[in-house]
Amino acid sequence: MDTSDASGTAAASTALLTDQYELTMLAAALTDGSADRRCSFEVFARRLPNGRRYGVVAGTGRLLDALADFRFGEAELAVVARFLDDRTLEWLRGYRFGGDIDGYREGDLYFPGSPILSVRGSFAECVVLETLILSILNHDSAIASAAARMVSAAGDRDMIEMGSRRTHELAAPASSRAAYLAGFDATSNLEAVRRFGVPGAGTSAHAFTLLHSGPDGADEAAAFRTQIEALGLGTTLLVDTYDIAKGVATAIEVAGPGLGGVRIDSGDLGVLARQVRDQLDALGATGTRIVVSGDLDEYAIASLRAEPVDVYGVGTSLVTGSGAPTAGMVYKLVEVDGTPVAKRSSHKESRGGAKSAVRLARPTGTIVEEIVYPMAGPAPEPDGFEARDLSVPLVRGGRVLDDRPTLRESRDLVARGLVSLPWEGLKLSAGEPAIPTTFLQ
Amino acid sequence: MDTSDASGTAAASTALLTDQYELTMLAAALTDGSADRRCSFEVFARRLPNGRRYGVVAGTGRLLDALADFRFGEAELAVVARFLDDRTLEWLRGYRFGGDIDGYREGDLYFPGSPILSVRGSFAECVVLETLILSILNHDSAIASAAARMVSAAGDRDMIEMGSRRTHELAAPASSRAAYLAGFDATSNLEAVRRFGVPGAGTSAHAFTLLHSGPDGADEAAAFRTQIEALGLGTTLLVDTYDIAKGVATAIEVAGPGLGGVRIDSGDLGVLARQVRDQLDALGATGTRIVVSGDLDEYAIASLRAEPVDVYGVGTSLVTGSGAPTAGMVYKLVEVDGTPVAKRSSHKESRGGAKSAVRLARPTGTIVEEIVYPMAGPAPEPDGFEARDLSVPLVRGGRVLDDRPTLRESRDLVARGLVSLPWEGLKLSAGEPAIPTTFLQ
Incomplete structure (x- = not known):
């Protein structure tokens, strides 16, 4: 057992972020030639979790790097x-x-059945990517989808x-990115x-205030004074360690109304x-912002x-997808040598054939x-609507295309999507997807 | 922006798996000398999620490596x-x-208020570890706590x-370890x-069966034949791609009753x-196991x-902590220069002072x-009970002690804990913690 690298950091290769069955299927497919068949796999979500109205595609950028x-x-x-033959x-x-x-572009909205990713090549080269693709898209999309609801509830x-402490140490930066x-x-x-x-x-944390206490008891003023000295008047003081009203009074006493x-x-x-807010205003600190x-x-945000809140700090519910910690996307074989294929057993039907998608909007922009x-x-190309292509080329002949959006561009796309x-x-309550999806044969 | 390593793999250092405020608090504490005060921080959970009866401590081994x-x-x-002064x-x-x-030993049970970890040193050297410690323990303990309930529901x-596809790509191996x-x-x-x-x-996946179809339609037998040829008779065939009864018949036809x-x-x-099971038995395949x-x-397991199930394959609910994706542990300053400290504001009280714990058991072993x-x-040392020390030394003077349990030893500890x-x-329903906890002053 290798325990030298047990911190969760991985080697540079992402090849073992894979389920064993992908490689045993590969081994089997290599024995009868089916490994070379031209296949299309598709990533989609059968449903949105918990009656959500929309999902946000996230992780595509990380995925293309991991690929x-x-x-x-x-x-x-x-x-x-240990379990594969020499040929494999x-x-x-x-x-x-x-x-x-x-x-779909990273940051675009998605709905049940949206063909979020279409992966085409030999069975062998596509089948081994299932876990890597789904891990990244399911995690990042779950976080981004929850985050978008919070952002829309928060208005401007x-x-x-601030949820890093509530998720895996390396899921944390990915969650920050998705948020x-x-x-x-x-x-x-x-x-x-x-x-x-x-x-x-x-x-700042309560620990910092508690640190400034001793045999004579608490000394919140000393903690605030030190924080302001070190970090400047623009800092945010945590006022609820002992008594909030006293904490606010002490904060302004120490910092003045420019806190x-x-x-x-x-x-x-x-x-x-x-x-x-009333207390701050009465003390003349009308510009001091309130972070909750x-x-x-x-x-809770909605x-x-x-209330006079200026900034929301969100932790646990963000990094756990607010009740939906995974997006539930699947990676399904939909076409073999040009022929659509689909599972037929109950409850998990899939639609065969490689697919693209467009989203229709009124002239006002409403989808x-x-x-x-x-x-x-x-x-x-239906009359009277603008039809936007949702499926764009990401990789051609194994080469990741150069025109990838930056994180900031994807962020703008989410904002436009919400509008x-x-x-x-935009309702937070459970319901149907915001728009219907039609599947053409 | 560094996008060269966006796959989720991290550099060898774990130092940036940290919240910014830990370092700004450090900077402030260095300005007034409070950084050198001797402090005790404690990791504990205020409550168990969703009316659970117990939690399982997990991640300690990964944490000591990350440290x-x-x-x-x-x-x-x-x-x-970008935000710190030169001295810091x-x-x-x-x-x-x-x-x-x-x-607590990795694999030990815990309850609300259990002092799972006690970290002692200068304020400065302890405060910067909050996020790393909590990320690892909260994630791994959430997964292990859910997994233990599944294991106990599954009996022998x-x-x-098999949940890798439903969580962050690097949370996946940590989840496997916790499970x-x-x-x-x-x-x-x-x-x-x-x-x-x-x-x-x-x-095997449905894709492998679907792959073995063409213009003439499905050919489940060909898929099964190839899988057995490549992986041997001990393999598990996925029989629900089309019709399960036909799938089972085909499986035994191709493999014989030794499948x-x-x-x-x-x-x-x-x-x-x-x-x-009935069909397999009728076909003479009495030793063929059923994986669901x-x-x-x-x-669902319970x-x-x-029913005649031999093996459970568990994915989504395992890696998402079955409704509790984070353990909710916190890292709180409890002692400064030998004096207990505690937050006093509502709903988030903590108990001051560095603590140890024992667990009492009847002579039968029941806690x-x-x-x-x-x-x-x-x-x-109460009369009539065996009192087991729960707090053991893990690090002394910065040195990780050598007598760390192996993963297998921790696994045995969980098994003994459940017994x-x-x-x-062991009830799955919501309720009180399995045993009460008494806090001595």
């Missing part, structure tokens, strides 16, 4: 040699995805993602700052925000709409329908 | 230099945790973890095989398992108790109570 690192070196081959090992040694991938107030994509303004996670360029942010912000992390946030945190989800059609066939939804689509 | 890699090299310093940067450059850590039937710790028998995830030595397993197993992945698993999968959680007591004070629970403790 480039999907190589079997000697270290990876040594692991799979030789095949893996030379593996490099050489097929084509089309898919600022949102800080930023969906419209969050900043993250507490430093690895997300480094790796993805997400803006960093942070306030950047105060954070409330417990109690009835709506009531407290209003009390603190503590078990916020999209519903319920604070009428009304998604149409999924055979990739080979002509794109539908394009019919008003029912 | 050794918590170093600020030039790459990490360049990121934090110099301090981080030389950082190496030099304090002491005690904690085999369990395969194995809790009593699962194998995993589909190859990185977990490599990194943690978890036994690997796998069957290793068949898998059912859809439909009413209980009804189907019974029908398939498809949206199984602990409740409901199949009376009855947990007692949390001041670390400095004498351990309670030690009073019978109500």
